[in-house]
Amino acid sequence: MAGADGIYSVVRRLVFAPHAEAVRHFGLSGVGFSTANHLGLDHRGALWRTPGRAVYMFSAADPDRTAVSLSFASDSPALDLLDRAEQERITRERMAGAGWLVPRLLEDMSAATDFSFSSACQVHLDRWWEGRVVLLGDAGYCAAPTWGMGTSQALIGARTLARHLAEPGEDHTRAFEAYERELRPYVTANQEIGREGARRFGA
Incomplete structure (x- = not known):
């Protein structure tokens, strides 16, 4: 199951963490x-x-x-x-x-x-997957509206996840691990720009 239901993700709240723990407000x-x-x-x-x-x-x-x-x-x-x-x-x-x-x-x-x-706001989690549930886009790693990138991150994340799930003989656990390992540096860079954008606008 993939949770791609936005920054106030119900999937994330039920499986990973409450909003107060995952969402950082600037x-x-x-x-x-x-x-x-x-x-x-x-x-x-x-x-x-x-x-x-x-x-x-x-x-x-x-x-x-x-x-x-x-x-x-x-x-x-x-x-x-x-x-x-x-x-x-x-x-x-x-x-x-x-x-x-x-x-x-x-x-x-x-x-x-x-x-x-x-x-x-940004979403920060130690891990983007748990069991058979994985998070995509703002639900897992919002970069903040001060930078945007929500749609780009979601599309790139979905493509990356699909590519790893399609690997022959690769089970979902390995696919989820590979998806996060590949995408996290990109997300980390975008989130830093998002924080800088918030500072620039006076937060």
Whole structure:
């Protein structure tokens, strides 16, 4: 059985460890969405920071749109589990009084159809498999939204696991061991970049 059910993995909680032991929070949460390209960015980004708060904007594929991240200091990843209305309320509360484009971006946030909320967290486990259960992607080794790589790590992990499981005569235990041995250095490097990203955004 493969657990690939995200950072709050039920499989991981039932077989490996509770969330409190596996999930490391870096003191940073925030929202992401897209809106009009207010700054006229062209394949460039803009970062605004003040103690405990940050805004990052980036425009690439569509010159009329920009991706926005509003980040703020937080003390728990539990904010991720709230509904959108409560996440928006908390974001407005934490970003209140900020200057620059923040008031306008908070208005844009409410109208966004691609709203997402996440905290800067990583998943750390001594082992990614137990018995006949193995973890993939964020469930086993989230690198933190401050670096991304969630989809890449999941796809590379799935391919690596499948390749080892397909080895002639190799049982699942050896396949799981080989999968983790091959992938862990890559994950470790991405997690270090994720921690650096959290520090850069003020966590």
